[in-house]
Amino acid sequence: MLELFRCEFRRYALWSILVCVSAICLLFFLSKLKPLFEASTEQSALTSVIMFLGSFLFGFLQMFLHKRKNHWTFLIHRPLSPGRIYLSLMSAGAVCLVIALFVPWLTVTFIHDLFTGHVIDNRHYLYAFFALFTAFFAYLVGNLTAISSYKGSFTALIMLYLILDANPKTPFLQMLPIIILCAMFVYLNLVSFRVDLKKPLDNALPIVLITSVTSFAMIFLLLLSTTIFYHIPRFIAGNHPDNNPVAGSYHALWQFEQGEQAEYVLQNSDYGLKEQLVDQLELAEMEYLRIRPWNFMQPGQVYTRDVQYALEHNQTNSIWQFSHDSMLLEGREKLSSEPLGFLGKNGFVTKAEDIGEADRFTSVPFLVRDRFLVTSDAIYELNYEERSFLIKHQPGAGEYYVSGPQITDLFVYVVTNKQTYIFNRSVLLDEFQVAEAEYVIPHPASVYEIDFAKAYRMVDGYVMWYQGRFLNGYDQSGVHMTYARLDGQIEQIASREFTQYPHPPWIRHFDVMISPLLYLAQVQVYHFLEPEVKTSLYLPTSQVWRQMEKHGTSYVAIALNLISLFVAFILLRRQHNSLQVNISWYLMIGIIGLPALACLVLMTPWTWSSPLTFFRARHA
Amino acid sequence: MSQFCIQTSALTKQFGNKLALNNFSINLSQGGIHAIVGSNGAGKSTLFRLLLGMETPTSGSSVILGEDPQKMSPQTRGLVGYVNEEHTLPPWMKAGQVVQMQKHFYPDWQQHRYEEVVGYFDVDPQQKVSGLSRGERAGLNLAIAMAQNPKILILDEPTLGLDVVSKQSFLEALMFADESQQVTVIYCSHQMEEIERVADELIVMEQGKLTHHSTPEAFVDRISSWLVDINGHKLDADLIPGFLVSKKIDDQHQITVIDHQGDLAAMIGAHEVQQVPVNLEQAINSFLSKNHRRPAARS
Numbered sequence: 001m002l003e004l005f006r007c008e009f010r011r012y013a014l015w016s017i018l019v020c021v022s023a024i025c026l027l028f029f030l031s032k033l034k035p036l037f038e039a040s041t042e043q044s045a046l047t048s049v050i051m052f053l054g055s056f057l058f059g060f061l062q063m064f065l066h067k068r069k070n071h072w073t074f075l076i077h078r079p080l081s082p083g084r085i086y087l088s089l090m091s092a093g094a095v096c097l098v099i100a101l102f103v104p105w106l107t108v109t110f111i112h113d114l115f116t117g118h119v120i121d122n123r124h125y126l127y128a129f130f131a132l133f134t135a136f137f138a139y140l141v142g143n144l145t146a147i148s149s150y151k152g153s154f155t156a157l158i159m160l161y162l163i164l165d166a167n168p169k170t171p172f173l174q175m176l177p178i179i180i181l182c183a184m185f186v187y188l189n190l191v192s193f194r195v196d197l198k199k200p201l202d203n204a205l206p207i208v209l210i211t212s213v214t215s216f217a218m219i220f221l222l223l224l225s226t227t228i229f230y231h232i233p234r235f236i237a238g239n240h241p242d243n244n245p246v247a248g249s250y251h252a253l254w255q256f257e258q259g260e261q262a263e264y265v266l267q268n269s270d271y272g273l274k275e276q277l278v279d280q281l282e283l284a285e286m287e288y289l290r291i292r293p294w295n296f297m298q299p300g301q302v303y304t305r306d307v308q309y310a311l312e313h314n315q316t317n318s319i320w321q322f323s324h325d326s327m328l329l330e331g332r333e334k335l336s337s338e339p340l341g342f343l344g345k346n347g348f349v350t351k352a353e354d355i356g357e358a359d360r361f362t363s364v365p366f367l368v369r370d371r372f373l374v375t376s377d378a379i380y381e382l383n384y385e386e387r388s389f390l391i392k393h394q395p396g397a398g399e400y401y402v403s404g405p406q407i408t409d410l411f412v413y414v415v416t417n418k419q420t421y422i423f424n425r426s427v428l429l430d431e432f433q434v435a436e437a438e439y440v441i442p443h444p445a446s447v448y449e450i451d452f453a454k455a456y457r458m459v460d461g462y463v464m465w466y467q468g469r470f471l472n473g474y475d476q477s478g479v480h481m482t483y484a485r486l487d488g489q490i491e492q493i494a495s496r497e498f499t500q501y502p503h504p505p506w507i508r509h510f511d512v513m514i515s516p517l518l519y520l521a522q523v524q525v526y527h528f529l530e531p532e533v534k535t536s537l538y539l540p541t542s543q544v545w546r547q548m549e550k551h552g553t554s555y556v557a558i559a560l561n562l563i564s565l566f567v568a569f570i571l572l573r574r575q576h577n578s579l580q581v582n583i584s585w586y587l588m589i590g591i592i593g594l595p596a597l598a599c600l601v602l603m604t605p606w607t608w609s610s611p612l613t614f615f616r617a618r619h620a
Numbered sequence: 621m622s623q624f625c626i627q628t629s630a631l632t633k634q635f636g637n638k639l640a641l642n643n644f645s646i647n648l649s650q651g652g653i654h655a656i657v658g659s660n661g662a663g664k665s666t667l668f669r670l671l672l673g674m675e676t677p678t679s680g681s682s683v684i685l686g687e688d689p690q691k692m693s694p695q696t697r698g699l700v701g702y703v704n705e706e707h708t709l710p711p712w713m714k715a716g717q718v719v720q721m722q723k724h725f726y727p728d729w730q731q732h733r734y735e736e737v738v739g740y741f742d743v744d745p746q747q748k749v750s751g752l753s754r755g756e757r758a759g760l761n762l763a764i765a766m767a768q769n770p771k772i773l774i775l776d777e778p779t780l781g782l783d784v785v786s787k788q789s790f791l792e793a794l795m796f797a798d799e800s801q802q803v804t805v806i807y808c809s810h811q812m813e814e815i816e817r818v819a820d821e822l823i824v825m826e827q828g829k830l831t832h833h834s835t836p837e838a839f840v841d842r843i844s845s846w847l848v849d850i851n852g853h854k855l856d857a858d859l860i861p862g863f864l865v866s867k868k869i870d871d872q873h874q875i876t877v878i879d880h881q882g883d884l885a886a887m888i889g890a891h892e893v894q895q896v897p898v899n900l901e902q903a904i905n906s907f908l909s910k911n912h913r914r915p916a917a918r919s
Contacts, residue, residue, distance in 0.1 A: 003724040011712045070708040077672055078725050079698025195673045196690070 001080065001088050008092035012062075016099040023104035036108065037124060038309035048134070048304075052160055055097060055135040059142025062093055067146055067197065076195050086193035090186065093139055102132040117337025119321040119330050126171055127302045133178045134160055140185035148192040149200055150210060152602035155217030156185070162216065167295040167305070174302060184209050200603070202577070204584035211588045211599045215518070218595035222514050230507055241502030248500035250469065250477035258282055265465075265479045269494035277493070281463060284456040289413050289420065291443070291450040291466070293402035296376055297364035300324050308367045313384045322367075327360035329373075343382070347389035366404045369429070376400040379414070383432055392428070393421070393435050402447050411438075413455065417447055422455070422462065422484075441490060444480040445471055461485035463493070472497050474544045475508055475551075505551035512548060515593040516557040520544065557593075564589050564597040571604060624683075625650045625772055625804050626671065631680035633666050633828075640666040642828035643680065648821075650771075653794075653805040655819035655836070657812070659908050663828040664808045668774055672702060685771060698726055701770035701803075705777040707757040709749045715760055716745030726768045734767035740789040755786025762793055766803075774806045779814060787811075791818060812901030822900075824907060832907070836900050843903035845876045848890040859887050864906040876906040 030036055039047075066075050066089070076082060105128035113120035138157060145154040159181055168174045191206045201207055234240040245252035253261055259282025266274045297306060301324070310321035311329065318340050320329040328349075331340030341350040344359030365373035365380070372392065373380040377400055379392040395401060399416040405428070406413040412428045414421040414437070421437035428435045441464050443450065454465040464482045471478035481494040501508060512519045520541045548554040568589045572582050588596040626648040633641040641663040648654055656664050669675045671682060673689035682689055687696050709718050723729045741759025749757065758778060765773055775794075779787045794805070795818060809815055815822065815836065822839050824832035832839060843864070849872050857863045862878040874896065875884070885893040898906075 003721040007710055007713060007717075007721050010717075011710065070704045070706045073669075073672065073674065073702060073704060074708040074710075076674070077697060077700070077702050078722075079694040080725060081694050195692075196676050199676055 001084050004080070004085060004088035005092050008062075008089050009095055012058075012092065012096045013099075016096040019100035020103050023100065024107055027104060027108040031108070031112070035118060035309060036112065037118065037120075037303050037306075039304050039306070044304040048160075048164060051101060051131060051135050052138040052157065055101075055138040056142040056145075056154070056157060058096070059093060059139035060146045061142075062089065063143050063146030072197070082193050082195055083190050086190055090140075090143065090189065093143075094136060097132060097135055097139060101135050102128055105131060117332040117339070119323045121300075121303075121323055121325045123171065123300050123324050124303050126174070126300070127304065130174060130178070130302050133175065133182055134163065137178055137182050137185060140182060140189060143189050144185060144192060147189065147197055149198055150192075150603045152214055152217070152599060153210070155221075156210075156213045158217040158220065159213060167298060168301070169298050171300040174300075181213075184213070200575075200577075202581060204580050207581060207584045207603075208588060210603075211592065211596050214599050214602075215515070215592045215595040218598040219511070219515060219518075222594060222598065223511060226507060226510055230503075246500050246502045248498065249502050250467075250479075250498040251502045252500075253467070253479070258284075258286065262465075262481075265481060265496045266494050268496065269481075271493040277463075280458060281456050284458055284463070286457070287408050287411075287413075287455045289406060289415065289453040289455055290403055291415055291420075291447050291453050293417070293447055294366075294404070296366065299327065299364055301364075311367050311370050311373075311382070313370060316384045318384065322361075322364060324364065326355075327362070327364075328355065329365075343389070345380075348387040368404055369407075372405070374401060374404045379405065379435075381432060388432075390432060390434070393423075393437075395421075411455075411457075415447070419443060420453070420455075420464065438486075439484045441482055441484040444482060444492070444495070458483075470539075474539045474547045475505075476547070505548075505553045506556055509548055509551065509553040509557075512544060513553055513557040513560060515595050516554075516561065517590075518592050518595070561590070561593045564594050568597055568600055571600060575604065623650065624648055626682070626684050626806070628667075628671075628682040629680055631667070631670060631682050632678045633663075633670060633675060634678040639828050641670065641677075644825075644828065644830055645680075646823065646830055646833060648804065648806070650804050651802060652820035653807050653818050654821045654823060655815040656806060656808040656823045656825060657810070657815060657904055657908075658825035661827075662825040664825055665776060666828075667825070668702075668776055668806075668808070671774070672700065698768065699771040701765035701768050701773040703758075703761050703765050703773070703775045703778045705780040707754070707761040707778075709757060709761060709764075711748065711750035714746055714748050715743050715752065718749060718760070719745070719764060722764050722768070728769040730767045730769050733769070734763045737763035737766050737793045740793040741786075753786075755782050755789070758782055758786060758790055759793065762790060766793075770803055772804045772806065774808075776808050777810065778807075779809060779811060787814070794818060812904055815904075816900040824904065826908065839907075840898060840900055840903045842878050843876060843898050843906060844878075844880045845874060845896045845898045845902065845906070846884055847872050847874050847894045847896055848884065849873075849892040850890045853889070860884065864910045876902070878907065 027036060066072060076085060078085070106125070109120060109124050109128060112118050113124075138160065141154060141156045144150075144156070163178055163181075166177070188206050188210055191201065191203075201210075231240065235243070238244075241249075241251060245255045253264065256264055259278050262281040263274075263278045266278065271277065310319045312319050312334075317334045318331050319334055320331045320340075320343055322329050326342070327344075329343035331343065332338060333340060341348055342352070342355060342359075343349070344355065345361050346359050349355050349359060361375065363375045363377075365375045368374055371382050373382070378394045379401075381390045381392045383389070393414065395416045396418075399418050402415050402417055405423075406415070407425065407429070410425050412423040412425050414423065419440050419442045422439040422441070423435055423437050439462055441462065444466055445468065449468050449470050450466045451468040451471075453467075456463040456465065462484045464484060465479065466482070467477075467479045469477045471480065476497055478495065478497040480492070480496075483491040483493050485491070506513060523539060523541050523544060545554060548557065565586065568585055572585060577585075585596075585600055589600065624647040626646070628647075629645050631641055631644040632639070640661075644663070644667065656667070658664050666675065670677055671684050671689055673692050676690060684692065685696050685699055687693065713721070719734065723731075738759060741756050741763075743752065743756045743760050743763075747756075749760075752760065762775075762778065779790055782790060791814060794807075807815070807818060819836050822832065822834060822836045823830065824839070847869070855866055855873050855875070857866065860875065860877055861882070862880055864876045864878055866876070867874045872892075876898070877884075884890070
């Protein structure tokens with residue numbers, strides 16, 4: 001086994017070393033241009049795509065080269081079990097990935113840690129491991145795509161998107177899913193790597209695993225399919241709702257000007273001064289507000305998820321960078337990198353030995369305008385010259401900021417989970433003192449259900465316009481208008497639910513229809529985990545199902561599941577599978593529905609020789 | 621263990637609509653060189669792949685060294701050597717490194733045998749496999765396969781593309797090994813002079829079927845060739861039982877038949893009939909060409 005590992009490693013060693021050296025040179029070159037660990041979203045995304053694609057192609061190519069007829073015989077025909085042969089090849093591939101990806105990151109991180117003043121936390125080292133595991137997963141998917149008869153294996157790469165998109169609360173949770181996925185795919189590759197590669201999988205576990213993973217990709221593909229069979233034909237026919245707004249629908253709002261939109265929403269309102277209000281709103285200055293919560297940075301998160309790098313103060317020539325290890329900002333002189341002390345929750349601290357536990361932040365602050373620190377429970381302001389620190393604003397009990405301050409020309413908006421605070425810009429930004437909000441306007445619905453808000457500045461206050469596709473529940477879009485007056489009076493002036501829909505229910509509910517149990521199970525899990533959060537993704541099953549029943553799509557969903565099972569029955573009876581395999585398929589299709597059927601189709605050996613033999617029996 | 625090292629029973633393999641192997645049943649006794657001949661697409665390589673467990677049969681069964689190839693244990697796999705026409709070896713490695721690697725997998729590695737066989741070829745152990753000539757690669761491959769001390773050695777067109785000298789060395793090495801080792805060699809080749817030289821048993825395959833299995837001499841004895849003069853008349857092949865092929869030479873026809881019985885002259889009305897000697901190559905060529913000429917009539 002070791003000999004085979006050596007043989008395989010020799011094949012790629014030179015390439016790995018070349019990639020390693022090039023990557024180290026490139027990373028040092030980039031670090032001369034700007035701080036290396038100040039990664040923009042684009043830079044991180046590009047790095048990830050190159051890394052994943054490279055690893056996937058490497059994994060695919062490695063196995064593809066072995067899979068060629070006579071090469072396969074040379075490889076597999078030896079007194080060693082296929083599993084051990086695969087482990088040898090995979091280990092060689094993994095070592096190559098370590099050399100090409102892990103070593104450069106680790107080297108550069110280590111050198112930065114030792115020889116620069118940049119804050120290097122454990123999470124920076126963690127990234128090297130995280131990158132290695134994600135790349136290793138892509139490599140394993142590449143392996144499986146080459147050796148497996150399952151033509152849709154490559155779609156498992158979608159899991160990388162889900163993993164990168166997640167916002168885990170701890171480094172452990174950051175690493176756990178990718179480690180589990182890697183273990184899962186090592187197993188799948190081991191069972192797929194057999195002397196006769198064309199032999200289909202013959203036991204339940206690999207089928208369940210591969211179907212569970214690739215069903216996510218199938219859901220995306222099926223959702224995309226609506227473009228082919230619904231949207232494009234309607235665009236061609238010239239009657240697509242995007243070009244022909246349906247009167248009375250939520251989507252029709254977009255065709256109106258500012259005043260007309262207000263008139264449309266106020267139609268059924270009993271507000272007394274509707275006409276005047278419409279005229280005023282038409283002329284009023286309006287600003288868009290983000291209401292949906294941010295994903296605040298998590299302590300110890302991989303650095304590529306950072307949205308900010310450091311506070312920079314040009315007058316004092318200092319940089320203050322947040323350390324996730326110490327949960328403090330660590331200051332240094334810009335040019336000399338001389339340490340300037342620490343900044344904690346209670347202010348500046350010069351010496352490390354003076355830091356107490358109470359000084360440390362409990363969450364990662366968001367940095368605003370090089371002077372403000374925002375955590376979910378306070379906005380802090382810094383005065384570099386006097387080295388003083390102030391709590392600028394704190395929300396009320398049970399409240400937390402869902403995003404950072406939104407600063408406009410005259411006002412600053414701060415949104416919590418319960419209400420919107422509107423500050424005079426000069427009070428918040430220009431004066432080093434506790435800030436009082438001019439307006440405090442409660443949200444009409446959960447922040448998760450409001451897509452966005454608009455703030456209309458009126459002579460005597462604000463009209464807040466909240467709109468959301470799920471403002472009133474699943475598939476129940478609406479707009480809500482609130483008048484906040486200078487004297488503190490808050491008046492609900494309109495609330496409209498849209499009962500006309502531009503698209504038929506089977507398009508609107510398509511994601512639920514194609515996999516009702518998976519969707520509803522997922523909703524249940526979210527609802528169980530976070531019962532206080534109500535959003536389109538976290539709605540109770542009963543609400544989703546009720547709305548589907550109302551539009552008749554629940555029956556279509558059930559029928560679709562039954563049809564999927566029937567098609568599976570037709571396909572499987574032509575395959576000479578074991579009972580265990582067939583039961584696994586029926587179970588998976590029963591639970592997941594259409595996406596699992598798509599997996600079955602992709603896993604079924606077929607021939608193009610004739611449509612009648614498309615799904616041919618494995619044994620004649 | 622059975623006296624047969626390889627047994628197949630109604631072995632069938634279908635690829636889509638193509639029947640690559642059709643009810644193929646054979647028992648191969650241990651020892652000796654068993655030559656398999658057949659035209660391209662006759663199913664020889666498919667048979668080897670089935671015997672090595674690389675393909676799953678559509679129906680039928682096979683046994684190699686007492687085991688089902690589909691469930692062959694690594695130990696048994698180690699007793700079956702295989703050399704293909706491409707002489708696939710890792711091109712990025714040096715010849716010596718390949719040998720060192722292979723050595724570790726085979727506890728019964730015969731270094732002296734390796735050296736004896738490789739001695740027929742001028743292989744530099746420091747040379748990368750990619751830098752070896754085709755002949756050197758073939759020799760290295762054969763030497764490795766034989767040093768593994770296999771009980772069965774499958775050679776799938778091993779001399780394809782080799783020059784005369786390399787081919788000569790290869791055959792000498794093979795025959796030498798056959799003398800010194802109790803190995804059953806399954807030798808597949810299109811080179812009839814090689815078959816004639818090395819084969820103890822001859823297996824002929826056509827369109828996935830076994831059509832002949834005997835010693836080469838017995839096969840040649842079945843084939844007879846005649847020069848006939850039929851006075852310019854048209855030759856009616858249907859009148860000749862066992863007709864394989866005819867060739868017109870000047871005013872005469874050379875007719876080759878299998879299992880000839882009766883008076884050929886009387887059958888076709890020839891006034892002059894003369895038997896000509898047939899060698900193995902001619903016999904096999906005539907035998908295999910019958911289906912190419914008249915597939916419907918002879919099937």
